Amino acid sequence: MATIRQLQSGKWNAQVRITGYKPKSSTHLTREAAEKWAKEQEQQVHSSCATIQKLSPVYLEEVMTLSGKQRGGYEAICHRLRTLSKGLPASLTLITSADVAEYKNKRLKIVQGASVRLELQLLSRFLRWASTEKGVECSDVVKQVKLPSPSKPREKIILPHEYSMILDNVSDRIKPIITLAYETAMRRGEILSLKPSMINFRKRVIHLTHTKNGEERDVPLSTAAIALLTQLCDGRNHDSILFPYADYTISQAFRRAVRKCQIHGVCFHSLRHTAITRYAEKGLSTVQLQVISGHKSIGMLARYSHIRASSVSDLMG
Numbered sequence: 001m002a003t004i005r006q007l008q009s010g011k012w013n014a015q016v017r018i019t020g021y022k023p024k025s026s027t028h029l030t031r032e033a034a035e036k037w038a039k040e041q042e043q044q045v046h047s048s049c050a051t052i053q054k055l056s057p058v059y060l061e062e063v064m065t066l067s068g069k070q071r072g073g074y075e076a077i078c079h080r081l082r083t084l085s086k087g088l089p090a091s092l093t094l095i096t097s098a099d100v101a102e103y104k105n106k107r108l109k110i111v112q113g114a115s116v117r118l119e120l121q122l123l124s125r126f127l128r129w130a131s132t133e134k135g136v137e138c139s140d141v142v143k144q145v146k147l148p149s150p151s152k153p154r155e156k157i158i159l160p161h162e163y164s165m166i167l168d169n170v171s172d173r174i175k176p177i178i179t180l181a182y183e184t185a186m187r188r189g190e191i192l193s194l195k196p197s198m199i200n201f202r203k204r205v206i207h208l209t210h211t212k213n214g215e216e217r218d219v220p221l222s223t224a225a226i227a228l229l230t231q232l233c234d235g236r237n238h239d240s241i242l243f244p245y246a247d248y249t250i251s252q253a254f255r256r257a258v259r260k261c262q263i264h265g266v267c268f269h270s271l272r273h274t275a276i277t278r279y280a281e282k283g284l285s286t287v288q289l290q291v292i293s294g295h296k297s298i299g300m301l302a303r304y305s306h307i308r309a310s311s312v313s314d315l316m317g
Contacts, residue, residue, distance in 0.1 A: 002038035004031060014038040043135060050092050050136045052126065053085040059126060062133070072189055072211045075247050080119050081126070083107075088123070092130055093137050097144035104145060113148030120147055156265040157274040158182075169257040176228055177243055177250055178271065183225040185275035185292050187211075188250055188268055190219075194242045196233040201226065208294075217294050 003015045007027065014034040016024045024041050028034040060078065064071050087103045088095055100120065107116045124142035131138050158166070163182060167175055180191050190208055198207050204226055205218040221229070232242055254268040276293050284292075 002035075002042060004034050004038065006031070016041045043137065050130060050134070050138075051085065051090065052081060052088060052092070052123075055092075055126075055130055055134065055136075056081045056085065058134070059129060063129060072187065075189060077122065080122050084119060084123055084126075092127060095127075095138070095141060097141040100142055100145045104148070108148065114150060117148045117150060120145065156270060157277050158263070158266055158270055162261065162263050162266075163274075165261040165263070166254070166257045169260050170253055173245075174250065174253045176232060177245075178254065178268075179228055180225060181268065181271035182275055183222045183228075184219055185272045185279075186219055187272060188247055192241075192243050192245060192247060192250070195239055196236050196242070197238045199229055199233065201230065211294060218291075219294075220292060 003017070004012060005015075006012055011027050011029060012031045012034040013025065013027045014037050016038050026034070026037050028037060056078075059081070060074070064074050064077055084103075087106065088099060090099070100123070104116055104120060107119065120142050124140050127138050127140045127142065130136040131140075167178060170178060177188075177191055180186060180194075181188070184191075184206070186206075186208075190211065193208075194206070198209075199205075199221075200207065204221045206221060207216065207218055209216050211217055236242070251268050258264075258266055272293075276289060279292060280289055
């Protein structure tokens with residue numbers, strides 16, 4: 001921290017002492033000038049040690065936590081920040097567009113372009129946040145780099161016989177999670193946050209506080225979902241987590257099952273697409289589908305529902 005003192009000559013001396021760095025001292029004509037210099041020196045030191053790794057906990061607390069609760073997508077952001085910190089370990093002030101381009105090219109050899117795009121979009125937001133909120137002398141160098149193309153909306157939905165095959169090839173602890181995704185269109189993270197206290201069996205709804213956009217919502221429950229949850233909650237503590245598993249564990253189990261069944265073009269999130277499509281084909285209105293999915297815009301809902309033309313013909317009579 002800085003110490004400002006007036007010398008016998010009438011001038012003002014500023015000393016900056018920060019643990020791990022050599023002390024700095026400078027003399028100025030006015031106190032204001034001395035304070036300005038000290039602040040600049042502290043800012044330079046702060047910026048030089050500001051890395052993705054060191055600022056990630058602060059970002060997660062300030063940006064990804066709302067009213068003490070983790071926002072939806074929290075775990076995914078944690079994973080991307082860890083990946084970014086390994087690939088770009090330097091101070092944020094030293095990261096250049098060339099560094100970002102090199103990171104992009106290396107990552108494209110390992111994962112899909114859509115994944116790299118999400119990582120770089122997060123890096124862009126992270127740099128802007130560090131600059132505006134934390135005073136780090138960095139800029140959004142990502143905007144100078146061409147991002148990989150976004151992924152196309154998945155067209156594939158899981159057919160009834162494929163769904164049965166998948167259930168037959170996962171463990172008993174994973175089956176209820178897949179069933180709930182298929183019946184409710186809930187996201188993986190939302191299901192993994194479930195507690196008995198969140199379920200209103202009388203109203204047949206789940207009250208979610210941990211959603212992707214940070215807003216609470218009620219999810220309607222089908223008869224099959226009610227039956228499953230009744231069984232799962234029997235004898236359980238009111239505030240216990242029903243599924244105490246890591247998100248990647250569920251995704252890996254699902255991937256193994258679909259590979260074994262030789263079902264191509266689907267992932268765990270496809271269960272959400274499938275559920276919304278099933279309910280759309282049953283004739284539920286757009287508003288009703290939005291209640292199930294939590295989508296605010298019809299455009300986003302349209303990306304998730306893949307209704308067959310033949311189903312529309314059946315409804316037309």
